[in-house]
Amino acid sequence: MIVLLALVVLGTLLVGTLFAAMLDRSHLSIVAFFARQRVETEAPDRLNRDLAPAWYLTLAGAGLSVVPFAPGLALIDSPVGIVIWGSCEALVIVTVFLHGWSPNAPFPLIGAYRYAAIGLPVMLPSMFVLIAAALPAESLSLIAIVESQREIWNVIRQPLGLPLFLIVALAMTLRGPMDYADAADIATGTSAEASGAGRALWQTARLAMLVSVSAIAATVFLGGPLGPLLPGPVWLWLKTAALMALIVLLGNRIARTTPSRMMWILWVVLLPLSFLHLLISGLVAL
Amino acid sequence: MMSLSRLMSRAPAPVFPAIGPGRQADVERLLSRSGLRAAATPRDAAILLVAGDIPGTAAAPLARVHDQIPRPRVTVSWGHDEPDAIAARIAEAWREVCAGGEGEGDRLPDEPPNKWKGVGPNGQGGKGMMGGVPYGRPMAMTGPDIRDGLQLDRYTARFGPFAPMLPPGLVLEVTLQGDVICDVTVETQPFAQPADADAPDLCAARMLRLLGLAGPADRATAGKKPRGVWMRGAVPGGLGSVDGAGDARDRLSRWLSGTPVTASVPDIPALLKGAEWSEAMLILASLPPSAILRACQTPEAA
Numbered sequence: 231m232i233v234l235l236a237l238v239v240l241g242t243l244l245v246g247t248l249f250a251a252m253l254d255r256s257h258l259s260i261v262a263f264f265a266r267q268r269v270e271t272e273a274p275d276r277l278n279r280d281l282a283p284a285w286y287l288t289l290a291g292a293g294l295s296v297v298p299f300a301p302g303l304a305l306i307d308s309p310v311g312i313v314i315w316g317s318c319e320a321l322v323i324v325t326v327f328l329h330g331w332s333p334n335a336p337f338p339l340i341g342a343y344r345y346a347a348i349g350l351p352v353m354l355p356s357m358f359v360l361i362a363a364a365l366p367a368e369s370l371s372l373i374a375i376v377e378s379q380r381e382i383w384n385v386i387r388q389p390l391g392l393p394l395f396l397i398v399a400l401a402m403t404l405r406g407p408m409d410y411a412d413a414a415d416i417a418t419g420t421s422a423e424a425s426g427a428g429r430a431l432w433q434t435a436r437l438a439m440l441v442s443v444s445a446i447a448a449t450v451f452l453g454g455p456l457g458p459l460l461p462g463p464v465w466l467w468l469k470t471a472a473l474m475a476l477i478v479l480l481g482n483r484i485a486r487t488t489p490s491r492m493m494w495i496l497w498v499v500l501l502p503l504s505f506l507h508l509l510i511s512g513l514v515a516l
Numbered sequence: 517m518m519s520l521s522r523l524m525s526r527a528p529a530p531v532f533p534a535i536g537p538g539r540q541a542d543v544e545r546l547l548s549r550s551g552l553r554a555a556a557t558p559r560d561a562a563i564l565l566v567a568g569d570i571p572g573t574a575a576a577p578l579a580r581v582h583d584q585i586p587r588p589r590v591t592v593s594w595g596h597d598e599p600d601a602i603a604a605r606i607a608e609a610w611r612e613v614c615a616g617g618e619g620e621g622d623r624l625p626d627e628p629p630n631k632w633k634g635v636g637p638n639g640q641g642g643k644g645m646m647g648g649v650p651y652g653r654p655m656a657m658t659g660p661d662i663r664d665g666l667q668l669d670r671y672t673a674r675f676g677p678f679a680p681m682l683p684p685g686l687v688l689e690v691t692l693q694g695d696v697i698c699d700v701t702v703e704t705q706p707f708a709q710p711a712d713a714d715a716p717d718l719c720a721a722r723m724l725r726l727l728g729l730a731g732p733a734d735r736a737t738a739g740k741k742p743r744g745v746w747m748r749g750a751v752p753g754g755l756g757s758v759d760g761a762g763d764a765r766d767r768l769s770r771w772l773s774g775t776p777v778t779a780s781v782p783d784i785p786a787l788l789k790g791a792e793w794s795e796a797m798l799i800l801a802s803l804p805p806s807a808i809l810r811a812c813q814t815p816e817a818a
Contacts, residue, residue: 258526340793417680487749
């Protein structure tokens with residue numbers, strides 16, 4: 231059973247990444263760049279340069295491993311699944327920072343610091359939103375959170391949850407309005423010196439994280455594998471795919487403001503909003 | 517392997533443009549076509565598009581940009597051909613790149629600008645723990661933050677003349693603390709561009725790209741309505757105010773509604789000093805290229 235579940239997780243990650251690349255219309259470019267030369271910068275941190283995309287991919291896989299593919303059935307049936315996902319989120323900030331740190335060049339480093347500065351206030355609302363979703367389930371386990379949505383999905387019970395989590399998803403996948411690491415004004419920032427297979431692998435990892443974050447959002451807010459007629463995994467795949475398309479669309483359409491203004495929005499508007507969301511969700515769950 | 521190279525060549529051709537005098541509008545319109553992709557960094561490109569006659573002063577930077585493109589690479593020079601002919605030549609160059617092979621060699625010797633060999637018995641070269649130029653590499657030195665006087669590292673570097681976020685030809689020497697601009701001087705003025713570079717659709721597209729909206733920017737360049745959310749609102753109010761032309765947000769609004777903007781001669785260093793890097797790039801993109809050129813030609817800025 232464990233082997234089967236591990237295969238399902240890997241298969242979902244693989245097929246999902248391919249689907250994400252199609253949505254992003256970057257699949258051919260990524261293939262083309264795997265075959266191109268990888269240029270060395272002067273005195274790079276080689277270890278972290280190679281580890282950063284690997285970490286990013288690993289975190290996407292780790293996040294997906296706690297997602298239940300059928301009611302009561304996850305590869306890692308942890309009583310604290312939400313916390314495991316939360317640590318994946320926090321480690322993404324470290325990974326993106328290392329990606330910008332390692333080439334030893336100004337633009338990547340600016341991108342790395344920007345992302346670290348934006349990442350902290352993004353993680354805080356994320357934690358409040360996920361804890362709010364755990365309240366009606368009275369558990370931090372994702373399996374219990376799915377069970378708690380048998381009658382009504384969290385997206386309806388806690389209407390602010392999914393919109394707030396989509397902002398987190400955009401930040402975790404370095405997309406559109408929350409892409410402060412790889413912005414155009416710093417020549418794609420942390421990726422400015424990345425070339426060849428290294429660049430392609432980083433883009434692949436970014437798309438893999440899109441699968442993972444969408445699967446978590448589908449589990450926490452859209453009832454995960456719950457649904458009539460079709461088997462559980464199919465419902466999860468459908469919901470994940472719909473959220474991936476939504477996140478790509480939002481990333482392509484919404485403008486990105488300057489980092490200092492986004493900091494203000496995050497600390498002054500979104501953080502209190504997520505407090506309020508937690509308070510309301512707590513009162514409703516009583 | 518044959519099929520792999522054919523699959524690769526169906527990807528949009530990644531082009532890094534080196535834009536010369538008078539060719540900014542042509543290049544921007546060309547690269548918004550489907551089948552071509554404007555690379556934001558030479559590392560992301562396979563084809564160097566050299567448009568127009570690059571002046572001798574920019575020859576060395578052009579050679580450096582050329583050598584920064586991963587191999588195999590191809591240079592396409594755009595003299596006075598029709599855009600369709602150039603698009604076809606780029607497509608052919610991309611097929612050539614995807615088929616493999618050596619491509620063009622380096623134009624400059626592949627060695628560091630300064631040897632990894634210092635002065636003194638231990639070869640350290642610097643003074644104390646900070647600053648100085650150890651091994652010929654300038655190190656950051658602390659200085660007062662221009663906003664609150666806190667002692668922070670200052671780093672001076674040159675940007676341009678082919679930096680994709682700056683007007684073509686402009687070289688700025690910038691002293692940064694983090695990404696806050698403490699000091700900026702215009703080293704070389706931008707290349708002269710005819711009035712078509714001031715076209716509202718192109719000006720709006722430049723700002724939209726900085727806002728992370730590459731797709732809507734391409735639509736704007738193609739004469740369609742850009743489909744973006746919060747386009748005006750994302751530009752902070754009061755940014756880059758210029759007498760008679762409002763702030764950056766006002767200018768974007770006018771460009772999006774198809775109205776040209778004529779700005780008086782702005783004081784570029786004064787506008788950029790104290791701004792964060794992303795704000796400074798938005799300010800520069802929010803000024804018509806002709807206004808930036810006039811500003812850099814005035815004696816104060818030189």
